Amino acid sequence: MDNWLIKQARLSPNSIAVDDGTQKLTFRQLADDAGTLAGQLTAQQVPAHSRVALLANNTLTGYRIAMAVLSSGRTIVWLNKRLTTAELLRQFVDSEASTCLVADDLWRADFPKAFLQFSTLLATTAVAESPQTTFDLAQVASIMYTSGTTGAPKGVLQTFGNHYNSALASALNLGITPRDEWLCAVPIFHISGFSIMMRGLIYGMTVRLTTRFDADEINAILINEPVTTMSVVPYMLKKLLALQEPVSTPYNSRFRTMLLGGGPIDRETLKRCEKHGIDVVQSYGMTETCSQIVALSNADADAKIGSVGQPLFSTQLKLGDNHEILVKTPALTPGYLNRPTALTSKTTVDGWYQTGDVGHLDNDGFLYIDGRIDDMIISGGENIFPDEVEAVYQSCPGIRDIAVVGEANETWGMVPVAFVVPNGTLDTITLKQFGREHLAHYKVPKRFIQIDALPVNAGGKVQRVNLRKLL
Amino acid sequence: MDNWLIKQARLSPNSIAVDDGTQKLTFRQLADDAGTLAGQLTAQQVPAHSRVALLANNTLTGYRIAMAVLSSGRTIVWLNKRLTTAELLRQFVDSEASTCLVADDLWRADFPKAFLQFSTLLATTAVAESPQTTFDLAQVASIMYTSGTTGAPKGVLQTFGNHYNSALASALNLGITPRDEWLCAVPIFHISGFSIMMRGLIYGMTVRLTTRFDADEINAILINEPVTTMSVVPYMLKKLLALQEPVSTPYNSRFRTMLLGGGPIDRETLKRCEKHGIDVVQSYGMTETCSQIVALSNADADAKIGSVGQPLFSTQLKLGDNHEILVKTPALTPGYLNRPTALTSKTTVDGWYQTGDVGHLDNDGFLYIDGRIDDMIISGGENIFPDEVEAVYQSCPGIRDIAVVGEANETWGMVPVAFVVPNGTLDTITLKQFGREHLAHYKVPKRFIQIDALPVNAGGKVQRVNLRKLL
Known part of the structure; x- marks a missing residue:
C-alpha cells in the first residue's frame, strides 16, 4: 500500500490530523514535518529501517516524531514511561533499537549517552528526506512490550496489516x-x-x-x-x-x-x-x-x-x-x-x-x-475467579483494596485466600460474614491476610503471581 | 473469517438486510432462509462447493438464492440476462457450473434441461442445511464474465478477499x-x-x-x-x-x-x-x-x-x-x-x-x-481519444449517435473517422464545420459515415472494434 501518511496528505491534505488543544496540524503539514524529522534522524546517525525506541508523553512532539519514524520506514519500539531505568534498558537492549528518543521532561540523569532528547533531534540541522513510498502490510510498524502480570515482558510485533x-x-x-x-x-x-x-x-x-x-x-x-x-x-x-x-x-x-x-x-x-x-x-x-x-x-x-x-x-x-x-x-x-x-x-x-x-x-x-486462566482457582471442582470475589468486596466497608489468589489445600485442591489493605483494623469475622452474604460458600476467602499495599505492575495491574509467592 | 451472513445474523440479527419495497428480510431471516435454500440445492443434486450459474433480475428471490449459494460454500457464476442463449451457454460451459438457476420470467424455451427455474428450486422438499462456517478470503465467491468490447468474454474470479x-x-x-x-x-x-x-x-x-x-x-x-x-x-x-x-x-x-x-x-x-x-x-x-x-x-x-x-x-x-x-x-x-x-x-x-x-x-x-488504449488514435504523433470527440459532438444538432475510430492513413499514420446515426439527413459539411469550431484540427473526423445503429455489447457499450472492421 502507499505510505499512509503520504496517502492522507493527498486524500485529505487540509484535514486536521492532530490537535493538542493549542496547535493543529493538517495531514499535509504532518507529512512535510515527517520529512524534515526523517532528515534529522538520518543526520543523527539513526540508520534507515532501524528500530527506534520512543519514550514519550501524549504530546504533539511525541506524535510528530512517532509519525516520522513510521513514515521514514523505521520501526517504533514503544517504551512505558512508568518503568524503572533498569527495566527500560532491558527492553531497549532486547529490541536492538538503534537509539531511544526521549521527551525532554522524561529524561533521567541515569540514561545512557546513546539516548537522544527530542529537543536535540529537533534542533539538528538537516535537509528533509523523502518518505518510504509504501507500507508493506507484513512489515512490523511497532513493537510494544506487554506489561505482563507474569514472566518477563515480551516485545509484541505489530505489523501495518495488524493495525x-x-x-x-x-x-x-x-x-x-x-x-x-x-x-x-x-x-x-x-x-x-x-x-x-x-x-x-x-x-x-x-x-x-x-x-x-x-x-x-x-x-x-x-x-x-x-x-x-x-x-x-x-x-x-x-x-x-x-x-x-x-x-x-x-x-x-x-x-x-x-x-x-x-x-x-x-x-x-x-x-x-x-x-x-x-x-x-x-x-x-x-x-x-x-x-x-x-x-x-x-x-x-x-x-x-x-x-x-x-x-x-x-x-x-x-x-x-x-x-x-x-x-x-x-x-x-x-x-x-x-x-x-x-x-x-x-x-x-x-x-x-x-x-x-x-x-x-x-x-x-x-x-x-x-x-x-492463571488466576483461576479450582476448588472442589468449582471454578473461582478472583475478579468476581474482589468486585463483590469492593462494596464491603473496612476495605481499601483486596486481591484474591488460590492456596493449596488438601481437601479442596485449592481454596481462595484474600490479601487486604484495610481501612483501619482488619476485621476478619466481618469480612467472612460479608462474603457469606454475597457469595457462594466456596468463593468466600478462607483467610484474610493484611498487607500494606498490593503489588502492581507498570500498567497498574495487581500482580497476583507475587501474592501467591507470599503464601 | 466467519461466514459473513451467519456473522451478521449474530451481530445484527434484527437489522433489515434487504427490502424490495414489498417485503423486508432481517439478517436472521436471510440466514435461516439460506439454510432452507441450501437444503433445496442439495436435494436438487447441486453438488457442494460447485459453481452455480445464476440468471436473475434484481428480485428478492434472486437475492435470497445468491446468498444461499454463497453461504452454503458454493460459487456464483453471474450471467447477464441480455445475452443470447448461445452466449449464455458458452459461458455456462466455460464456467463448468453444475447447474444454472433461472428466474422464472427469464426462462427461455431453448434452455437445456439441466437449467433449473427458481420456482422449481423453491418448491423442492428438503431439510435445511447448516451453512459453511467460514469464508476463506482466498476462496472465489463469484465469477463474472467481462462484457469486453474486444475478444471473447472471460470469467473474472472474485474472491471473498477481493469483495x-x-x-x-x-x-x-x-x-x-x-x-x-x-x-x-x-x-x-x-x-x-x-x-x-x-x-x-x-x-x-x-x-x-x-x-x-x-x-x-x-x-x-x-x-x-x-x-x-x-x-x-x-x-x-x-x-x-x-x-x-x-x-x-x-x-x-x-x-x-x-x-x-x-x-x-x-x-x-x-x-x-x-x-x-x-x-x-x-x-x-x-x-x-x-x-x-x-x-x-x-x-x-x-x-x-x-x-x-x-x-x-x-x-x-x-x-x-x-x-x-x-x-x-x-x-x-x-x-x-x-x-x-x-x-x-x-x-x-x-x-x-x-x-x-x-x-x-x-x-x-x-x-x-x-x-x-485500444481506442486511442495516434495521428501525426498526437493522441486522440474517441470519447472526447464523441462527447463534443453530443451537442451538435442533427446527430442521434456517434462513434469515432481510427483509420489507417499514409500521411498521418491514423486519422479519426466517425460513424453517425443522423437525425434526418447526414450533413457532412455542417459536421466538419462544427468539429473545427469545437476541437483541435487533428481531432476532427476526416470522414462521417452514416450508419443505422451503432453496434453495442450486452452492457450497452459501443463496440468500436466492430466499427473498425467496417473500414
Missing part, C-alpha cells in the same frame, strides 16, 4: 464519518492510544491529543469541542461521569461513543452513563491483537450489560479447555521479538490464539470475561 | 453509519450491483432492491424512504435529475451520496446536481477490481469536476506507457477462469495491473480518464 485490520474492524463496528474526531487521553505508548493514531491515519480522522487525563479538562473538551469518540478505561469513565452529576452538561452534539477497554465495569456505572446519555461501547482486546477484537454495540448495551460484546466482523472466537478464550483475527501479532516459540506455544495446532483469559458466552453469542 | 477489501475501501471513502441503506437499481449480475450486496453483508447494512430502473419510482423512493446511498450510471443520474427540474423535491434527510460509475459525465450535469443538493461521488473501477478503486470525494467534487478522483486508500495507481493506468489493489482479481496467462499478460513484472484505460493526473494526483 490496518484492527482499524477497519473498529470502523465496521463504530462507523466512520468524515467529521470524526477521536480524543486520545490514553497513553500513545499503549495500544489503546497508538491504535487511535493509526485509525487517524487510516480514516483521515482528527486525533485530539491530551497530555494527561485531567477529568475537568476532558469534560470541558467533550462539551465544547467537536469530539465524536473517546477511548476510556473504567477509572476515567467514572471520573468523567462524576462531573456530570448531579447536574449534567451534555457533550457536544457530535459526540457518539465512549470506547471502554482495560477491564470490567460495574452495572451501576453503566446505568448511570445511560441516564446521562453517554453511549458506552465496551470492548475487549490486548496488545497481541492490536486493540479491540470484541465489542458491544450501542444497540446491545442495554440488554447485554456486563458483556464485552461479540467478536468484531473479522474476528473468530470460541472457548477452549477451561473456557479459555481462543481467537483468530487478522490483527493478531505475527509473534514476539526474539522469542520464536512464544507465540506458537500460545497457539493451537489449528491456529487459534489462546488469550489466557477465561470467559463464557450466552445464547446469543455475547462474551463475558471471567478472569485470567 | 472484503473493496467494501472496506469504499467505507473509508464514503463513511459508514449504522443506518446506511444502499439503493440497488443497477443489475446484481454486474459488479456494480453485486458489490452492493456484499457491502450489505460486510457492513450489516440494508440493501433496497428495485427490479428495474424506473426513474419515477426511484425518485419517489429517494424522497420517501431512508435511503442514504445509491449507485448510478450517467444515464440514470440524468433521468433522476430531470425529475428534480424545474421544481425540486428534496430527497429524504438521510440521503448522502450518488455513487456514479460506468463512464464519464459532463460538467453541466454535475453542476445541475450541485444546484439541487445532490452529492455525486464519481468513481472508476472495473469487474477485475471488484468495483471502484478510484473515487472523487464530495469535498473535492467542485474543484476537480471531470476527474474520477484519487485512488482509494488501499489502491496504488500510476501511469505507464502511453499513459495507461496501472493499479495495485487488494481487490484485484487473482485471474481469469481457465485462462491462466490472461491476467499475467496484463500485469507488469513488478505486479502492476494494466487496466487498458488511458488517463492523466493533475498536480494534486487526481485522475482523469481519457479513453481505452
